[in-house]
Amino acid sequence: MNSKIKDKNTDFLFDAILTLKTPEECYQFFEDLCTVSExxxxxxxxxxxxxxxxxxxxxxIVAATGASTATISRVNRSLIYGxxxxxxxxxxxxxxxxxxx
Numbered sequence: 275m276n277s278k279i280k281d282k283n284t285d286f287l288f289d290a291i292l293t294l295k296t297p298e299e300c301y302q303f304f305e306d307l308c309t310v311s312e313x314x315x316x317x318x319x320x321x322x323x324x325x326x327x328x329x330x331x332x333x334x335i336v337a338a339t340g341a342s343t344a345t346i347s348r349v350n351r352s353l354i355y356g357x358x359x360x361x362x363x364x365x366x367x368x369x370x371x372x373x374x375x
Contacts, residue, residue: 290303291303318339318340318341318345319341320360320363321339322335322339322346322349323352323353323360323364324364325338326346326349326353327353327360327361327364
C-alpha cells in the first residue's frame with residue numbers, strides 16, 4: 275500500500291465508497307464528488323487497464339478509449355509494478371459474472 279495516500283481523509287473517502295450498494299448510488303455519489311472530467315479520466319483508466327490485461331496493443335486501446343499513450347503507459351506501470359489491485363478487481367468482476375450466469 276502506498277503510504278503517500280494513506281491518511282484519515284482518504285480512509286473517510288474509502289469508507290464512504292464502501293457504503294454504496296448499487297450502480298445508481300455510485301452514479302449519484304461520484305457525480306456529486308467528481309467533475310465530469312475527473313470521472314471520465316477514472317473510468318478511462320480502468321478500461322485501459324482491462325484492455326492491457328487482455329494483452330491489447332496500444333493502438334487498439336487509443337482507438338477504443340481515446341486515452342493518450344502517456345495515460346496507457348502510466349496504467350501499464352501500475353499493472354506491472356503496482357499493488358495488483360486491478361487484477362484483484364478484474365478477477366472478482368469475472369467471478370461475479372460467472373456466478374450471475
